Amino acid sequence: MSGALQVELDVADRDVRLALRIEPGETVALLGPNGAGKSTLLGVVAGALRDGASRVALGDRSLADGTTWVAPYDRGIGLLAQDALLFPHLSVAANVAFGPQAHGVRRAEARRLAEAWLERVGCTDLRRRKPGQLSGGQAQRVAIARALAADPAVLLLDEPMAALDVDARPALRQLLREVLRDRTAVIATHDVLDALLLADRVVVLEGGRVVEDGPTTEVLARPRSAFAARVAGLNLVAGQWASGVLVGERSVSGSAHDGLVDGDDAVAAFRPSAVSVYAEAPAGSPRNAWPVTVTAIEPSADQIRVLAGRLSALVTPQAAAELRLAPGSEVVFVVKANEVEIYPR
Ligand SMILES: Nc1ncnc2c1ncn2[C@@H]1O[C@H](COP(=O)(O)OP(=O)(O)OP(=O)(O)O)[C@@H](O)[C@H]1O
Numbered sequence: 001m002s003g004a005l006q007v008e009l010d011v012a013d014r015d016v017r018l019a020l021r022i023e024p025g026e027t028v029a030l031l032g033p034n035g036a037g038k039s040t041l042l043g044v045v046a047g048a049l050r051d052g053a054s055r056v057a058l059g060d061r062s063l064a065d066g067t068t069w070v071a072p073y074d075r076g077i078g079l080l081a082q083d084a085l086l087f088p089h090l091s092v093a094a095n096v097a098f099g100p101q102a103h104g105v106r107r108a109e110a111r112r113l114a115e116a117w118l119e120r121v122g123c124t125d126l127r128r129r130k131p132g133q134l135s136g137g138q139a140q141r142v143a144i145a146r147a148l149a150a151d152p153a154v155l156l157l158d159e160p161m162a163a164l165d166v167d168a169r170p171a172l173r174q175l176l177r178e179v180l181r182d183r184t185a186v187i188a189t190h191d192v193l194d195a196l197l198l199a200d201r202v203v204v205l206e207g208g209r210v211v212e213d214g215p216t217t218e219v220l221a222r223p224r225s226a227f228a229a230r231v232a233g234l235n236l237v238a239g240q241w242a243s244g245v246l247v248g249e250r251s252v253s254g255s256a257h258d259g260l261v262d263g264d265d266a267v268a269a270f271r272p273s274a275v276s277v278y279a280e281a282p283a284g285s286p287r288n289a290w291p292v293t294v295t296a297i298e299p300s301a302d303q304i305r306v307l308a309g310r311l312s313a314l315v316t317p318q319a320a321a322e323l324r325l326a327p328g329s330e331v332v333f334v335v336k337a338n339e340v341e342i343y344p345r
Contacts, residue, residue, distance in 0.1 A: 002076060002153040003059020005184060009044055010053040016040045016208035027180050029199035030188040033227050036205040038188035042156045046079045047072035058153055078152030082162045084139035086131035092142050093127040099150030117145035121175060137168035148179060157187040173197055192231050196220060196269060197343055204228045221310065234269050235311050241266045246342050253287040254340025265345045274339035275313035277306055278332045279323055287337050294329040308333060
């Protein structure tokens with residue numbers, strides 16, 4: 001462990017000014033709209049962007065300040081970009097062995113490390129190929145192996161799934177879950193699922209400033225900033241997986257991901273717009289029908305947000321009027337199981 005990553009950004013010509021401290025082993029998701037400053041932050045930390053007024057330190061080692069400037073390859077910081085950026089003329093195995101070799105590891109040992117990482121990311125069979133012969137998802141797996149083979153103290157990920165087909169994302173996300181566990185990492189993303197599944201903590205940037213910073217489930221369930229509210233505001237129910245159902249504050253049925261087994265800690269996520277509100281439980285009893293007491297009613301764009309404790313539903317103003325919704329109303333929240341995703345935590 002190399003100690004906390006401390007960043008003080010002051011990039012005047014981009015109007016990005018913020019301070020952030022990331023503890024060893026912590027994975028932080030950076031969320032924010034286009035132009036918020038995510039890439040600027042990663043660039044300064046990685047050393048791709050040189051800016052005299054910003055400071056970066058890892059533990060008690062300064063990587064950049066008014067007088068110090070450590071070159072990117074010497075920082076102990078790995079960067080995984082949107083595109084895999086592999087060396088096109090080297091084989092997959094040589095790409096992965098490159099980092100360790102560049103840091104003085106002997107050739108045979110670097111090859112052995114490369115083989116171990118390729119196995120870890122499920123790409124052993126691809127070791128002799130050239131990057132041009134890989135799919136986007138395969139190339140990104142190899143890039144993960146390459147970044148981790150260099151044993152970075154901190155891994156930065158800049159929208160690592162953005163260039164992939166939607167179909168290729170869940171498997172890569174699962175791999176990242178495994179390799180990021182207990183690692184110090186910062187992942188810039190537009191996708192709230194990345195934050196939910198990969199990060200302990202969410203930092204929201206807007207206009208070059210930190211506007212929100214907190215534990216992932218708190219920020220996603222009860223966002224305070226405008227951006228986080230737009231992308232998140234998810235209903236999250238934590239519990240344990242038991243016989244095909246999540247059992248927590250409520251029992252929740254949904255589509256379960258990636259080999260959940262009984263007893264696993266899990267979280268169910270669904271959008272407020274997927275929740276229907278009824279005066280009484282509808283006939284045919286859908287699997288997710290929860291009697292609740294309304295705690296608050298709030299306008300939300302052209303809809304009404306109905307809060308019931310930690311849960312929320314979005315309904316039309318007409319529906320709210322017909323149901324005479326008010327704090328204290330007893331209603332039933334209904335969510336189709338296919339609108340609910342259940343993930344390991
Ligand atoms: N190469 C550059 N030169 C000057 N200004 C830049 C440059 N790249 C970005 N900026 C500006 O810096 C600010 C922060 O942008 P940045 O690229 O860090 O945002 P981002 O959160 O990564 O956005 P996106 O989600 O679009 O990647 C914006 O005002 C942007 O216009």
